[in-house]
Amino acid sequence: MNSQTIASQSPIAVGVLGFGGLGQAATRVLMPKTEMQLVAAADKQGYVYDARGLEPQTCIEAYRDRGSVGYVESGGVLSQQSIADLIQAAPNVQGYFLALPNLPNTFMASVVQQFIASGWRGVLVDALKRTSAMEQIYALRDELQAAGITYMTGCGATPGLLTAAATVAAQSYTEIHSVKITFGVGIANWEAYRATIREDIAHMPEYDVDSARAMSDEEVAALLDRTDGILQLENMEHADDLMLELAGICDRDQVTVGGIVDTRNSKKPLSTNVQVTGRTFEGKISTHTFTLGDETSMAANVCGPAFGYLKAGITLHQRGQHGLYTAAEVMPQFVR
Structure with a gap:
């Protein structure tokens, strides 16, 4: 399935995990896009999900003013296990951008293991920096394939x-x-x-x-x-x-x-x-x-490629190609 086929379908339903500076920038990058629609977001204190689409500015204001997207009036839920709860609450999300800090160094791998254990099938994209953190993701490649997850790692600016x-x-x-x-x-x-x-x-x-x-x-x-x-x-x-x-x-x-x-x-x-x-x-x-x-910001050079690789990952996933891929293996697809 090529990118034109994807474009003719409904927008890809995507979520953003992590709602600090990078996560907020990711929602703004998505605002003018027609091929992707933000439907889910999570931070440490809660999550928000609406299959009809989220208003990025409403999510940003809730996080800025009250500390969590869980306070968004429509679809917001406060939770101390927000990622696990969101995965269960939003089975129709096709792909997530993991805009998460990798402190501690094992954090990203622990999040990936939650997805594997949940039974969710879709596309995950990260913008990991550290070699040792990516080695932990690489060790999960067989489990990702068996779980039906297409994982794109190192897909920011550098790596990416x-x-x-x-x-x-x-x-x-x-x-x-x-x-x-x-x-x-x-x-x-x-x-x-x-x-x-x-x-x-x-x-x-x-x-x-x-x-x-x-x-x-x-x-x-x-x-x-x-x-x-x-x-x-x-x-x-x-x-x-x-x-x-x-x-x-x-x-x-x-x-x-x-x-x-x-x-x-x-x-x-x-x-x-x-x-x-x-x-x-x-x-x-x-x-x-x-x-x-x-003139391009760090956020533009990280989030733009991340969503381009997410779109490429959707194509691979629809072809039944699961497991682990890096930004050096697959070309990103431009998200219109």
Whole structure:
């Protein structure tokens, strides 16, 4: 079934798990789309489901003003096991974007296991960062296939958009020497992306996942005061390396990821890009560079690809292709 066939059907019913900065941005990305319709969302304190479609702004206001989408008047439910309850309450959701923090490092895998155990069949998409977190998802590939779930992992910006670009760029070469991903992120207010910023802090030399997760908002603010709001990240544990290795592009130790996050300015501190260096069949050494436009935000570069991969996952699922796929294996499909 191709994308035109999907477009002729009813909109794909999708849900968003996690309603921080990334989850809220995901709902805004969906607003102008006609091929997908937001019908479900969940956060730590509750969930909301309406098969007729949700109003993103109503969900955002409920979360902002009262702390949970569970307070949405129509379809909102407060729950301390919101994901499990939503899965049971909304069996007709075809796909979910897991816009969840991966702190602790085992959290995403534990969520996936809830889906496997529930009997739900559909498409899941994540924007995981850490290699070790993706390895836990990879270990569940046989269970996902048996459960009838099509799982798309590493489908944000990096890993995701830039990993896919590296996969395409690699085709010019007979051997790959290096893949270097460098990102610049500008956020006017770090508190809008608290989980994302904590994940970034966990990559800094003097921190790890546990210590970053344990930091209070005041401690994060104090750290950012000391660095003038700048986080400089080098040699990050980023799952681009695992994805490119699984795709047969190069060994994981040939992949490096780093960047700069400015938590006080929306303007990017540097242009996000991926550089793929290799040798052609004529023996020439060359580098392909793919650069993202500075005007595109982190949210645009994460959520857009995530829904593109969700649409691709729906196509695979309708063909009976279940199990685990990465952004380096499958092309995303543009969501109109």
